[in-house]
Amino acid sequence: MMVHRKKKPALVIVAVLTLLCIAPTLAVNAKQERKLRFRQNGEFKILQVADMHFANGKTTPCLDVLPSQVAGCSDLNTTAFINRMISAEKPDLIVFTGDNIFGFDATDAAKSLNAAFAPAIASNIPWVAVLGNHDQESTLSREGVMKHIVTLKNTLSQVNPSDAHIIDGFGNYNLEIGGVKGSGFENKSVLNLYFLDSGDYSTVPSVPGYGWIKPSQQFWFEQTSARLQRAYMSKPAAQKAPAPGLVYFHIPLPEFAYFDQSNFTGVRQEGISSASVNSGFFTTMVAAGDVKAVFTGHDHVNDFCGRLTGIQLCYGGGFGYHAYGKAGWERRARVVVASLEKTEKRGWGDVKSIKTWKRLDDEHLTGVDGHVLWSKTSSDS
């Protein structure tokens, strides 16, 4: 009651609160102007760049190339490869799945990150990045790297979601891809992208090896997936099944080891370097019900996709020249394209299929292993 009588202080408080609120609102609006949606041709294309391992640029040598390719090979070849991929595919979004820089060899983390992402920035195409286990080994911490990334031009990356008060890691966020402008799905997110920080190394003394996606992150994922599904399946234009989801992070899940030649597309040329414990995130995604595919990096000479319990588990394939690889086995990148259903009335409907292929960094950017990851009719039960 007393508070209500103190009119002046209340007004001052309101004024201050208003000022405090305006700035973030403007920032959010600026972000929304870059809202992603399907193109008028009913497609949305994503280029995944895994493990650039960028360091200092032209003074940083290439690893695991043929003896004849050693001379004149550096980080600049990684840059040239991204530029070629962007011109060949003209993606709608570029996703960097960690180990963007190889911190141990980068003298200045910010400079290395700027150079690593420069082709994406110059292309004017929206791009995002998550962290690997090597990004923090230079002059910036994991938090510092992610905070630097979000300041770069054209990125839709976020340090962490504003609706999660406590969350492990840096670089957990989601993106909603709207239906075609002017179609019945123009106000619906018809494709949902989730990005998570899979950590670097275990901090639990009794658990050796790599990090994993923690319960706080899984909880945020569950809440976000549930919220998106509720919106999609409510009026207006209530849908019967959730919109498909795609999940991007760095370190593969233990479930990537459940495949062999008989049930994957691509190659497995090294072990699956997941955490030594199972975080349960695969089960969390299966239970959520919307995720159709997961894309990781980390193991540079594995590039397969295999389907388990309705979810495709895919590697991007090693991209960077200062990353270990296999001499004579080309650096590569994965492309994913989601296609909408063509409808009579309003042009374009919801997502009908999701396809993938890879391109090799050879003379012709040869496309390989093209296949369907998911389609509404065959696997949406």
Ligand SMILES: *[C@@H]1O[C@H](CO)[C@@H](O)[C@H](O)[C@H]1NC(C)=O
């Ligand atoms: C690296 O780039 C140089 C300069 O364009 C080129 O001559 C060389 O063939 C490239 N090396 C590889 C392994 O692609």
Ligand SMILES: *[C@@H]1O[C@H](CO)[C@@H](O)[C@H](O)[C@H]1NC(C)=O
């Ligand atoms: C989408 O939202 C806009 C703005 O509220 C509205 O004008 C338009 O009719 C909506 N489209 C559909 C298909 O509901």
Ligand SMILES: *[C@@H]1O[C@H](CO)[C@@H](O)[C@H](O)[C@H]1NC(C)=O
């Ligand atoms: C793949 O096939 C092998 C047998 O060749 C089998 O042991 C394994 O369970 C299969 N994996 C999946 C995910 O279906």
